[in-house]
Amino acid sequence: MKVLKFGGSSVAQPDRIRGIVEILKDYYAAGDHFTVVFSAFGGVTDNLIEMSELAARGDDRYGQLFQEFADRHQLAIGELLTNEKLQQETAHQMRRSHEVLKNLLYGIFLVREASPRTMDYVLSFGERSSSYIISQVLQQAGVPAEFLDARRIIKTDKTFGNAKVAFEKTYAKIKEHYREHPKVQVVTGFIASAKGGLTTTLGRGGSDYTASLLAAGLKAQAIEIWTDVSGVLTADPRRVEKAFTIPKMTYAEAMEMSHFGAKVIYPPTLMPALQNRIPLYIKNTFQPDFPGTKVSEESDPDGEAVRGISSINNVALCTVSGTGMFGVPGIAGRIFGSLAAANINVILITQGSSEHAISFAVQPSDAERAREAVEAAFAFEIARGVVNAVKVERDLSVVAIIGENMRYQPGIAGRLFRALGKNGINAVAIAQGSSELNVSVVISREDETKALNALHETFFLSDYKTLHLFIVGVGLIGGTLLKQIDQQNDYLRERRGMELKVVGLANSKKMIFAPSGIDLSRWKESLVQSSIPIDLAVFVGRMRDLNLSNSIFVDNTADSKIASFYETILDESISISTPNKIATSSGYLQYQRLKNIADKRGVQFRYETNVGAGLPVISTLRDLIDSGDRITKIEGVLSGSLSYIFNTLDGILPFSDIVREAREKGFTEPDPRIDLSGKDVARKILILARETGVPLNAEDVHVNGFLPEEAMAAASVEDFFNVIEDQAAYFNELYESASREGKVLRMIATLDSDQATVGVQAVGPDNPFYTLSGSDNMIVFTTDRYRVRPLVVRGPGAGAEVTAAGVFAEIIQIGSSLS
Template identity: 75%
Template sequence: MKVLKFGGSSVGKPERIRGIVSILKNYYASGDHFTVVFSAFGGVTDSLIEMSSLAAAGDDRYGEAFQAFAKRHQDAISELLPEGSLRTETATQIRKSHEVLKNLLYGVFLVREASARTMDYVLSFGERSSSYIITQTLKSVGIPAEFLDARKVIRTDKKFGGATVNFDKTYAAVRKYYSEHTDIQIVTGFIASAKGGLTTTLGRGGSDYTASLLGAGLDAQAIEIWTDVSGVLTADPRRVKKAFTIPKMTYAEAMEMSHFGAKVIYPPTLMPALHKRIPLYIKNTFEPDFPGTKVSEESSDGNTAVRGISSINSVALLTVSGSGLFGVPGTSARLFNSLAQSGINIILITQGSSEHAISFAVKPDDADGARRAAEEVFAYEIDRGVVNPVKVERELSIVAIIGENMREQPGISGRLFQALGKNGINAVAIAQGSSELNVSVVIPKEDENKALNALHEAFFLSDSKTLHLFIVGVGLIGSTLLEQVKKQNAYLRERLGMELKIVGMSNSRKMLVDVDGIDIENWQEALNNSGTDADLAVFVGRMRDANLSNSIFVDNTADDKIANYYEGILDESISISTPNKVSTSSSYAQYLRLKALATKRGVQFRYETNVGAGLPVISTLRDLMDSGDRIRKIEGVLSGSLSYIFNNFDGTKPFDAIVMDAKQKGFTEPDPRVDLSGKDVGRKILILARETGIPMESEDVSLVGFLPEGAMEAASVADFFSILKEKRTYFQELYAAAATEGKVLRMIATLEGDQASVGVQAIGPQNPFFGLSGSDNMIVFTTDRYGERPLVVRGPGAGAEVTAAGVFAEIIKIGKFLS
């Protein structure tokens, strides 16, 4: 004998019921002996509660709700049963039943009251209607089905709304009934009866319990719970998109999962099955061939320590603390007895070995009652000051990792806390039993989704990781970065186990945030059509509120306003990658504050592209210093635009023509004075100085100007070029003076000791910068180890491709750090 149960979502519509009929026809054709339990049609129980509440409130709209309820069932009969006597018989019987419900609701309306006892009777009409209609439908296709009202066999006490089952009487009644009936029994879930024939219910989710009770009473071969998901998943799929089915788990693991919020298993269901050692299968009505999850006494795969991750969405944590608890026998008994007498259920308990404090979690609605009960029992100690007033923390959640094999594998707790820590999630309290069947952590409620995803990656997808990117600036550099990500994502998934998901983007006009991911193939269309007006504060706020694991903020701009948000972003445990030099070249105190904050929050603040675009300049400098080398001197051509200008200033073309050419090719800023002033290069040498540990400010960098008088003060860019043209002789003389000595002109930044300067220098063939070409940057490190022959880093120092590639490389490094 097999006992099958189909839930409300499985019987929500006539077409779904037809799918169930097909499943049962296959069972019948294979010769399986089975019985089937059905819930009410999807949404009907809520509808019955609604109409009862309206009636009890004296609101005659309950009649409209009833009419919709009755019509839904009559429509189902018309769709499921062919015309003829069977349809007529079914419609008549359901109409009579619903007439009783109508009169009952009218009585509620008159007395303005719906007691728990009345509500149990009202709710029974859901399962009784669905099960009877499905029984008749099965008969119409040739399956010998018989309707069984579970009130005939399941016996309970009179605790209406959630009755306690009398197992001995129930099992005896089940065995007796089934011994006298040979047809396939179609049974109402959820409902039962107490002494005197009073209708009771088994609590929400009670249809699963009905199936388990029948299975235990019949010593069934298996119990199958058919629902709308493919078994028990590693986590809630609504919150963890990459959750997958657990093929096999033990009763104990399933109980823990259900206790911590896994909705697919109703907790009492497991006890009868466990007692009789009956395997329980969780299967998907809409994927009947999928094996689902088997719950039994068999041990799960020993190679998998954690079987699932679950959570309780909302709890309050109460803490009783004080020196008066230390070493006092019976303290815990006093506390928990007082809570029990107040009818308060405790979800989690944790106590330090010093016994100085006891913390326990309860439902939020029970928090005030629990506090009063605890303070009453310790009133004497609180008055003496040896026990503190009870501390109540609200807006918390519990996440738990569950698995019987955790005890066999060391380091499980370490991985849990590492995953939480790297995502900035604070553990408010921790509980772990000696059996290590679960490790539970109380965390801020706002971090629940992030924690579930971070832990799921840590324990089930340790060879893969999703990085959530929020990108500001999708112009030349940003769009190039997106193109590089699009081309490389498949490689990253296959070789590095890393997936980059763009969940936010913004330019100066539009912004778009989508936690499910923005289609990188059509991001421009999505931004233009679905984006809202750009507002940086709102964008950062949405990024913070999304609270996604492994979040990275990418700033591809040079906007000082965006840099003002860095501190808040890092404080939210979000890593940053940026070519924007504003934050690292502002005040030294702010520079240190950002780096310290990143370290404190366990995230990354990366700005390699601040100096040398995609060249490994800062990382090389850090490697030298970390390995114990001492920096004597740093020299560099640190501007791709200035490199292009001076590399091409060979006397054949006027200086102004070369600058105009560089501007037209996009090498310079729209106003070339930003480059030619040396300020940008000054910011870069300032950053390198700070990386060596020198507490330098921007005014400490000496900028030696070379432009003719009046050029920097020109009213417009056009006027600036006019002055350059007028001063061609001045520039030609600069070139000639250098060329006469066999030298060339280069804009060079120098850091020696604690002195930094930027200026145009005439250098000879022996100088490493002499042979520069194109827009190359070159940085020369003279150190204790690289004294006679300095270490040189050279390559393209400007351009969207190399800058975007540098940012891309940093994103990957951040991803590896978060692994």
């Protein structure tokens, strides 16, 4: 014998019921002996509650809801039953039954009260209606079915709303009924009866419990819970997109998962199954061939240490503390005795070895009563000051990792806390039983989804992670970066186990957000169609509120306003990658503060592209320092735009034309004076100086400018070009002066000890900068180890492709550091 149960979502529509009938026909044709339990049609129980509450308030709109309820069932009869006799018989029976309900609701309306006893009777009409109709449909389909009102066989006490089962009496009734009724019994879930025939209910989710009780009474071969998901998943799929089905679980693991919020299994269901060693299968009505999850006593010692991750969405944490608790026997007994007396359920308990404090989690609605109960129990100690008033913290969640095999694998808790820490999630309280079946962590409620995703990646997708990118700036660099990500994502997913999702995007006018990822093949259209105007504070706020795991902010601009938000972003445990030099070349104290916040929050602040675009300049410098080398001197051509301009300068093509060309190629800033003035190079040598540990500020870098003052003072960019056209002879003389000595011009930045300078120099063939071409940068490191032959880093130092590639590489490095 098998006991099958189908939930409300499985019987929500006539077409779904037809699908169930096909499943049951296959079971019958295969010769299986089975009985089947049904919930009310999807949404009906909530409708019955609503119409009862309206009636109790004297609101006659309950009548409209009742009529919708009655019509829904009559329509189902019309759609499902084509046999005229069965259709008429079923419709007549439903009208009689629903007339009783109508009168009952009218009685509630008159007395303005719906007691728990009355509500149980009202709610019974949902399961009684659905099960009777489906029993008739099965008969029509050739399955010899018979309707069974569970009130005849399941007996309980009179705790209305959540009745306690009289097991021996119930099992005896079940055996007796099934011995006398060989047809397929179609049983009402959820409902039972107490002494005197009073209708009771088994609590929400009680249809599963009905199936388990039937299985225990019949010593069934298996219980099958058919629902709308493919078994028990590793996490809530509404919050963790990559959750997947757990093939096998033990009863203990399933019990823990159900306690911590997994809605697939109703907790009391497991006890009759466990006591009688009946395996329980969770299957998907809409994918009947999928094996689903098997729950049994069989454990798999070679299986995953963590079977699932679950959570309780909203709890309050109460803490009792004080010096008067240390070494005093009976403290815990008094605390939990007072809670039991107040009928308050405790979700989680944690106590430090110092015995100075005990914390326990309860439902938020019970928090105030819990505080009052405990403070009343310790009134004497509180008055003496040896026990503190109970501290209550709200807006918290409990996240738990669950698995019987955790006890066999060291380091599980370490991986849990490392994953939370990497994502800036603080553990308010921790609880782990000696059985090591679960490790529970109390966290801020707003971090719950992020924690679930971070832990799921750690324990189930350790070779796979999703990075959530928030990108500001979609010009040459930003647009190229988006193109590179789009082209490379498949490779990263397959070869590196890493997926990059751009979830936030902004240009100078608009911004868009898509937590599931923006389609990078049409990001331009999405921005154009967006109705959200750009507001950096709103963008950062939205990024914070989404609170996604592995979040990275990418700033592809040179905007000081955006850089001003870096501190806030890092403080929210979001990593940053940027070619924007504003923050790293601002005041030294602010630079140091950003680095410290990143370290404190355990996130990355990356700015490799601040110097040398895609060249490994800063990373090479850090490697030298970290390995114990001492930097004695840094020299560099650090501007790709100036390198291009001076490499192209030949005494024939006017200087102004070369600058225009560099600007058109995207090598210079929109205002080339930022490059030509040497200020941009000064920022870069300043950053390198700081990386070596020299605490310089911008005013400490001496810049020897070569532009005429009139050019620097020009009112506009176009006026600037007019000036340098007029000054053609000046620039020609600069070139000729160097050329006569067999030298070339280079804008060179130098850090010598703690002195930083920038200026145009004429260098000859014996100088490493002499051979530069195109927009190449070159950085020369002279160190204790590289004293005779300095270490040289050389390559393209400007251009959207190489800069975007540098940012892209940093994003991947940040992702790798999150493992």
